[in-house]
Amino acid sequence: MSIVAGVDFGTQSVRVSIFDSQRGRLGSASADYPVFRTPEDPDHATQRHGDHMTALAEACRAALHAASIAGDAVAAMALDTTGSTVVPLAAGLEPLDDYYLWCDHRAKAEAAEITASARASGLEALAWCGGVYSSEWGFSKLLHWLRHNPGKRASMVTAMEHCDLVAAALCGITDPAQVPRSVCAMGHKWMWNASLGGLPPEEFLSSVDPVLAGVRGLIGGRYQTSDALAGHLTAEWAARLGLKAGIPIPVGAFDAHWDAIGAGIREGDVVNVVGTSTCMMAIAKQVGLIPGVCGVVQGSIHPGYYGIEAGLSAVGDIFEAIARRAGASVSALSEGLDSFRAGSSGLLRMSWDNGDRTVLVNPHLGGVTLGWTLTTTAADELFAAIEGTAFHTRIILERMAAHGVSINRVINGGGIPQKNPVLNRVYANVFNKPVLVPSQEVTSLGSAIFAFMAAGAFPTIEAAQAKLCPTYTVIQPDPAEAAVYEQLFVLYSKLYFALGQPGAAAAVIGDVLPALRTLRPSGTA
Numbered sequence: 001m002s003i004v005a006g007v008d009f010g011t012q013s014v015r016v017s018i019f020d021s022q023r024g025r026l027g028s029a030s031a032d033y034p035v036f037r038t039p040e041d042p043d044h045a046t047q048r049h050g051d052h053m054t055a056l057a058e059a060c061r062a063a064l065h066a067a068s069i070a071g072d073a074v075a076a077m078a079l080d081t082t083g084s085t086v087v088p089l090a091a092g093l094e095p096l097d098d099y100y101l102w103c104d105h106r107a108k109a110e111a112a113e114i115t116a117s118a119r120a121s122g123l124e125a126l127a128w129c130g131g132v133y134s135s136e137w138g139f140s141k142l143l144h145w146l147r148h149n150p151g152k153r154a155s156m157v158t159a160m161e162h163c164d165l166v167a168a169a170l171c172g173i174t175d176p177a178q179v180p181r182s183v184c185a186m187g188h189k190w191m192w193n194a195s196l197g198g199l200p201p202e203e204f205l206s207s208v209d210p211v212l213a214g215v216r217g218l219i220g221g222r223y224q225t226s227d228a229l230a231g232h233l234t235a236e237w238a239a240r241l242g243l244k245a246g247i248p249i250p251v252g253a254f255d256a257h258w259d260a261i262g263a264g265i266r267e268g269d270v271v272n273v274v275g276t277s278t279c280m281m282a283i284a285k286q287v288g289l290i291p292g293v294c295g296v297v298q299g300s301i302h303p304g305y306y307g308i309e310a311g312l313s314a315v316g317d318i319f320e321a322i323a324r325r326a327g328a329s330v331s332a333l334s335e336g337l338d339s340f341r342a343g344s345s346g347l348l349r350m351s352w353d354n355g356d357r358t359v360l361v362n363p364h365l366g367g368v369t370l371g372w373t374l375t376t377t378a379a380d381e382l383f384a385a386i387e388g389t390a391f392h393t394r395i396i397l398e399r400m401a402a403h404g405v406s407i408n409r410v411i412n413g414g415g416i417p418q419k420n421p422v423l424n425r426v427y428a429n430v431f432n433k434p435v436l437v438p439s440q441e442v443t444s445l446g447s448a449i450f451a452f453m454a455a456g457a458f459p460t461i462e463a464a465q466a467k468l469c470p471t472y473t474v475i476q477p478d479p480a481e482a483a484v485y486e487q488l489f490v491l492y493s494k495l496y497f498a499l500g501q502p503g504a505a506a507a508v509i510g511d512v513l514p515a516l517r518t519l520r521p522s523g524t525a
Contacts, residue, residue, distance in 0.1 A: 002457035003069060005060065005243070006448030007079035008255055009052060009162065011035065011103070011276050016059040018067035018074070019448040021457045024468055027067030028444065031055035035101060043105040043135075043363075046098035049087060052162075053169065060241040071242040076249070077170070077233065078226075078451035083254040084189035085162040086141045090155045092174045097149065099162060100141040103277070103313070105355060107140035108363045110147075114140055117208045118200075125191040125200050129295040132361035136313070137189040139205075139212075146211045153211070158218045161185040163252035164230075170249055171231025179221035180230035184253035186223060187297030188309050194298065198223070224251045225299035226258075226450050248454040257281060257301045257309070258446025259413050261461065263438055264469035267305065268408035270400070272393060274423070275414040277357070279311040280396055282405050290403040292359030293396075302461060308405060310396045314354035315389050316416055318367070321353060322385060326378035333382050337422045340383045342429060342484035346520040347371040347384035348491060348512065350499065351392045359399045360500045368499060371516040386423050387485075390430035391492040397431065411436045411472070415443065421475075429481040430489065436472035445469070484519060491515055 002021040007014065012035060017028035033051035038044045064071055082102045090096050100107075114133040118126040126133065133140060142159050158176040160168070168179045186192035191200050199219060205212040222228075230251045238245040256279030260271040265283060273279045283305035287296055293310040300307030323330045348370045355363035369381065401407055410431060417424050417437050428435040449464045458464040491512050 002075050002452060002455050003073050004448050004451035004455055005063070005074050005077040006444040006451055007056065007077060008444040008447055009079065009081040009166070010255060011082055011101070014052065014055045014059050015444050016056070016063040017444040017448060018063050018069050019468070021452055021467070026069060027063055029059050029062030029066050031059040036098065041106065043108070045101040045104040047101050048098050049095045049165070052166070057240045060243070064242050072244040074243050074247060076247050076451040076455035077243065078250050078447045078454060079163065079166055079252050080255045080258040080447050081162040081166060081252065083161055083163060083185050084136055084138045084141065086138050086159055087162065087165060088142065088145055088152070088156045088159045091157055093165065093168060093176070093179070096152050096155060097145065100145065102136055103354065104141065105135045105363050107135040107144035110143040111135040111137070111140040111363070114208055117204065121204060121207065123200060123204055125193050125196055127289050128193055129188065129191055130293040130361060131291045134294070134357065134361055135363045136357065139190060142215070143209060143212060156218070163254065167230035167249055167252045170233055170237045172234040173231060176218065177220050180251045181221040181223040182251055182253050183223055183225045183297065184257050184300040184307070187300050188295035192223065225303040226251045226253050227303045227453060229454060250450050250454045257307065258450065259442055260301055260446065261449055261465070262442035262445030262469065263411050263413040264465050265301065265411070268406045269411055270397060270407050271411045271413050273414040274315055274412055274416045276316045277311060277313055278315045278389065278393065279309060280393065282308040282400060284308065284405060288404050290400060290405070292361060292399055294358060308400065310358040310400065312351055312389060312392055313357040314351065318351060318353050318385050318389070319382060322378060322382050328378070333379055334422065336379065337383050341521055342481045343488055343519045344521050345380035345384045346373060346516055347376065347380055348488065348495065348516055349381065349384040349388035350495065351385065351388045356500060358396050362500060365500055370512060386426050387430065390427045391489055392496070393427065394430055394489060395493060395496055409436055411438070413438060413442055415441070424475045428475040428477045430485045432477050432482040432486070434477065435475045437475065438470045439473055440470040442470065487519055
C-alpha cells in the first residue's frame with residue numbers, strides 16, 4: 001500500500017487529492033486564486049506565482065485533513081498545471097512579472113510573425129505543432145513580454161512554464177541550468193523536438209525579432225518526460241505543505257494531458273477534457289504530422305507514446321458568458337434543456353468567442369450565431385452553444401482521423417461532463433458514436449498516477465490505470481437525432497471553413513439560414 005498526493009492547478013483554483021494505491025481517492029480540497037483581467041483588453045489574463053503557491057499550501061493541508069491522513073504518510077507528490085502559462089524569471093528563479101495565463105491572447109501579432117518566419121525559412125518544427133504557431137503558446141507570449149518590458153530584459157535569466165516552475169520551487173532548484181523542463185509543455189508549446197535538436201535554432205529566433213537573440217541559450221535545463229524526477233521536496237516546502245521532506249516529485253505536465261491518463265486513455269481513444277476550454281488528447285505508437293493540431297510530441301501524455309493535442313479555446317467560458325448576459329447562472333439557464341432536440345433552437349452557433357485553437361488556429365475570430373428570430377431565448381442560445389462545441393469537436397476528430405489517428409472510443413473527461421448530461425447526449429448524437437463518461441471525477445488522478453510511479457507503487461502506468469481509473473457511463477447515440485445532426489454538421493462545416501478563413505464568398509453560405517428553419521423540429525423549444 002502506498003499513499004500519494006496528486007496536484008492539479010486549474011485556471012481558477014488548485015486541487016490536491018490524497019490517493020491510496022488500494023483504496024483510491026481518500027480526500028481532496030481546493031483553494032482559489034484570482035485571474036487578473038482588464039476591461040480595456042479582453043485578451044489580457046494573468047496570475048501571480050505567490051497566489052498559486054499560497055493556495056497550494058492551503059489546499060494540501062486541507063486535503064490531508066479531509067483524507068484523515070498524516071502528512072508523513074505521503075510517499076510522493078506530482079503536479080500538473082494549465083499551459084502554456086509562462087513567466088519570465090530573474091536570478092534565483094524569482095518572477096519578474098505575473099504569469100501570462102494560457103488564455104492570455106495578447107500575443108496574436110507575435111504568433112503570426114513566428115508563423116510567417118517559420119514558413120518562409122522552412123522551419124520543420126512548425127509542422128510538428130500543426131503548421132501554425134498560436135498566441136496561446138510560449139514563444140509568442142515571451143516575445144510579447146520582451147517587447148513590452150524592455151527595462152526588465154537584462155534581468156531575465158530564463159522563462160519557464162508554470163508546471164516546471166512549481167516543480168523547481170518545491171524541489172529547491174534555483175539554477176536555470178538544472179531546472180526540469182517538461183517535454184509535454186515544451187514540445188507542444190515551444191516547438192521543442194528531440195529529433196530536430198531541441199528548440200528552434202538561434203538564427204531563426206533572432207530573425208523573428210532581435211529581442212529574442214540569446215533567448216534559446218537561456219531556456220536550458222533537463223528536458224524530460226514525466227517518468228523522470230524533477231527532484232525531492234525541500235524541508236521548507238514540506239513544512240508549508242504539511243508533508244515530509246525528501247519525497248520524490250516527478251517532472252510535471254499540463255492538466256489536460258494528465259487528465260487523459262486519469263480518464264484511462266489508451267491507443268484508439270480520444271479524451272475530451274471539457275472545462276473552461278476543451279483539450280482533446282490521443283496517444284499513438286506511430287503517427288504522422290497533423291495540420292492544425294497543437295502538436296505531435298513523443299512522450300507528452302504517456303512516456304511510451306506520441307501524444308496528440310487539439311482543442312477549443314472556450315467551452316465552459318462560452319456557457320458562462322451566455323448565462324451572464326442573461327442575468328442567470330448556467331445551471332438555472334440549463335433547466336429544461338433536456339427537452340431540446342437536434343436543431344430545435346433554430347440556431348447554428350460557432351464556438352469562436354475566444355478565437356479558434358484547432359484546426360484554423362485563428363485568434364482573431366469571434367462568436368457567430370445564425371438563425372435568430374423574435375422569439376429566440378437565452379436557453380436556445382445555450383443549447384446551440386452546446387451543439388456548436390460538439391460540431392467543432394467533430395471537425396477536429398475528423399482532422400485527426402484523416403491523418404491516421406485511430407479513434408475507437410471518445411471519452412468525455414473534465415468537470416462539465418460529470419454534471420451536464422445534455423452535453424454528453426448532444427456529443428454522442430453529433431459524433432454518431434458512443435460517448436464514455438467516467439463514473440467519477442478524474443481531476444488530479446493523472447497526477448496521482450505519476451506520483452505512484454515515482455514512489456514505485458506500480459510497475460507501469462497501465463497497471464495503475466487498471467487499479468485506479470473509474471468505470472464509464474456509456475451514452476449511445478439516438479439514430480433519429482444523429483440523422484438531423486448529420487445535416488446540421490454539413491452546414492456547420494461549411495460555415496466553419498468559409499467564415500473562419502479569408503476570402504470566403506457569400507454564395508458559399510447563402511443556403512444556411514433557410515436550411516436552419518427547415519431542419520428545426522416543429523413544436524419544440
